[in-house]
Amino acid sequence: MTDATVVMPMSRLVERVLNAAVCGRRYVLGIAGPPAAGKSRLSVGIRDALNAHAGSVIAEIAPMDGFHLSNAVLRASGKLARKGGPDTFDVSGYLETLSRLRSTPVGEPVAWPTFDRAIEEPTPSGVIFDRHTIAITEGNYLLLDDLRSGSWSGIRKLLDECWYLDADRNVIEKRLVRRHIRGGMTLAAAKAKTRQSDLPNADLIAATKSRADLVLQAYNGRYHAIAQ
Numbered sequence: 115m116t117d118a119t120v121v122m123p124m125s126r127l128v129e130r131v132l133n134a135a136v137c138g139r140r141y142v143l144g145i146a147g148p149p150a151a152g153k154s155r156l157s158v159g160i161r162d163a164l165n166a167h168a169g170s171v172i173a174e175i176a177p178m179d180g181f182h183l184s185n186a187v188l189r190a191s192g193k194l195a196r197k198g199g200p201d202t203f204d205v206s207g208y209l210e211t212l213s214r215l216r217s218t219p220v221g222e223p224v225a226w227p228t229f230d231r232a233i234e235e236p237t238p239s240g241v242i243f244d245r246h247t248i249a250i251t252e253g254n255y256l257l258l259d260d261l262r263s264g265s266w267s268g269i270r271k272l273l274d275e276c277w278y279l280d281a282d283r284n285v286i287e288k289r290l291v292r293r294h295i296r297g298g299m300t301l302a303a304a305k306a307k308t309r310q311s312d313l314p315n316a317d318l319i320a321a322t323k324s325r326a327d328l329v330l331q332a333y334n335g336r337y338h339a340i341a342q
């Protein structure tokens with residue numbers, strides 16, 4: 115944490131989204147950041163606060179994680195050990211579905227895949243958007259602008275605004291090791307997966323932070339905006 119921070123209570127984040135989401139079509143907020151930074155938790159918090167504020171269901175989450183390639187596909191292409199890397203997602207599917215979600219008139223259904231962490235596989239049509247006027251898409255590589263990484267660079271222009279949720283490297287390292295152990299790995303395997311795969315991905319993602327409109331970090335139970 116630097117000294118140049120401003121506390122951003124949920125009410126202020128909600129106000130920011132509502133003030134911007136007057137674009138005549140479904141508004142798309144992106145939340146990017148390294149693995150285990152807390153993107154899913156922040157997305158749920160924003161969605162629930164937006165819906166509570168509106169008194170109806172106006173917001174839903176469109177997770178980038180729904181576009182994980184299946185374990186069978188990753189195994190066949192020798193990428194299973196690197197699951198979570200930029201080339202282990204169906205990036206064209208994400209791009210195409212996000213574009214459709216943004217342009218389909220509110221009220222017409224758009225199916226979005228979710229990710230089931232219990233089985234580590236995507237669930238097709240895990241969530242259906244229809245009357246939602248706000249979509250929150252969250253994931254690691256939303257701000258990637260690297261020609262070597264395929265078409266990720268096309269995502270940014272589909273996001274009306276993109277936030278970056280930062281977290282200290284030692285914090286995400288601990289969370290990732292814990293998560294892998296919960297998923298059935300030994301401590302040694304969990305540490306190896308975190309150091310060899312997750313943290314290099316986190317470093318790649320950290321290099322995309324400057325493309326965000328707002329950088330947040332959770333500290334002492336509250337979100338802070340970090341001056342860049």
Ligand SMILES: Nc1ncnc2c1ncn2[C@@H]1O[C@H](COP(=O)(O)OP(=O)(O)OP(=O)(O)O)[C@@H](O)[C@H]1O
Binds near residue numbers: 149156
């Ligand atoms: N502000 C916070 N304070 C304490 N713990 C948190 C906070 N945010 C997230 N966590 C914890 O960190 C872990 C990772 O959070 P979460 O799943 O939301 O991260 P993520 O960025 O979505 O990860 P991934 O990229 O792998 O999907 C969870 O156990 C969550 O409860």
Ligand SMILES: [Mg+2]
Binds near residue numbers: 153154155179
């Ligand atoms: Mg998540």
